[in-house]
Amino acid sequence: MPDNNRGALSAFLARISRRSVLDGDEIEAILSLPTIEHRVRANQDIVRLGERIDHACLVVEGLVGRFGQTSSGERQIIALHIPGDMADLHSVVSPLVTVPLQALTASTIIRIPHVALRKIAARHPAVATAFWRDCMIDLAIMAQWLLSIGRRSAKARLAHLLCEMALRYEQIGACSSEGFLFPATQNHIGDALGLTAVHVNRMFGALKRDGLIDVKGREITINDGKGLAAVSEFDPAYLQFEALDLHQR
Amino acid sequence: MPDNNRGALSAFLARISRRSVLDGDEIEAILSLPTIEHRVRANQDIVRLGERIDHACLVVEGLVGRFGQTSSGERQIIALHIPGDMADLHSVVSPLVTVPLQALTASTIIRIPHVALRKIAARHPAVATAFWRDCMIDLAIMAQWLLSIGRRSAKARLAHLLCEMALRYEQIGACSSEGFLFPATQNHIGDALGLTAVHVNRMFGALKRDGLIDVKGREITINDGKGLAAVSEFDPAYLQFEALDLHQR
């Protein structure tokens, strides 16, 4: 029995609105979406490989990842999703799961039926465009990760990820002046960067020794954002922080 | 002055129709899109980083890549596009270029104005869905590349790419029973796999020695597809070769 949860949906709406211009009807359509709340433990699967799903997952709290896996058990995190992200929005048009979804930390997510999302996309072309555009942000992020993993040193990779996550957390108001809480373990970070946890640890040490960051538990403080961006050649343009009105009304 | 080129557009339509169900009107709308033909030399830029573009690029002939680049000049190919692919379809909703597009070999492409694509997407929700879904194929491919580059050995990476390209060329009827022409140089392949050309060459040698493939010039023949899939753990599911009718009419 679907519920409705305007609070959680407004975080998603905020993410969408950051990149697309919507009018009142369209906003109301999003906020009225039916929702089913779920709580998941750390390391618990949310959607499994090969399933055919009929709902998308919006992250309300916690940290969620999409995973690739080799038969020898090595994992590669394909994408990280923080609160406000619809981790699965692409599944609306691609319901056969080729990349599973798992909670990295205890998380609360809400499920939104595909039919409801398809209905408002069909009724409001600007919403369809906004959803499509939102998925393209993930694509742009993955392209940068590909560049990082393919061509950057371990230290630059880690610095790049920290720059990206700091900005993304800042967008949702979870990055104070110079620090943010990043609940991923060094194991998770290794899986995201194509490195081992041991080497991630050493690279954290290197960045600390360079005076660029400080780490206390899961709390990361950035002492020198310029420097961190410099070692990783970080350019935030790919995160596309500007609202476009692409739908000619 | 836009033209129309139903021949080239029908290759794109074929790609779309392989994954989405469209009706007669929707098909006609796609085939009636305005086009501007372009010829580009090998290694010539098609769209540059930072530009804001107002058209998408459909590959008619040749091989086209999207690139990431570090300041030291190292390149990472983010995606490869073969004839029938709209290399740039995502630019319809994401016109600020964060990943440049370049021809790897002499290619002919046709440009299609964003306004025309947006118009038919707004008029035909099923077309909007189909376009969105098409972009999600690219996303799924990039996810697999991320897994390959992050976690697989050089040999497995190469084998995986060959499996993927063989299937993609087969889809467009350019892969005879056991061989296909893959016009990328070993340098390009290295840029796609996050390897050096030298090492790509050695891995080609290894796959040849294993009796899995033969290479003559740019012609690749697959002697043992099972074996090639086995060493790379290739599972074609991510290419999503099945048409879904997602738009409830």
Add this chain to the structure above:
DNA sequence: CGCGCGTTTGATCGCACTCAACCCGCGTGG
């Protein structure tokens, strides 16, 4: 108290990089 997970550090290993040379085929120009 003991256990488990995550972090930290050290020692050694090996895959892929780097540097370097040479081959071949092709197009260009003398």
Add this chain to the structure above:
DNA sequence: CCACGCGGGTTGAGTGCGATCAAACGCGCG
């Protein structure tokens, strides 16, 4: 006709980044 340059492919020798293996530590929790 040959000389030459150039891009791409091939092979060898040596190097180094990040993996692997291993051990210990800190901390929260049952």
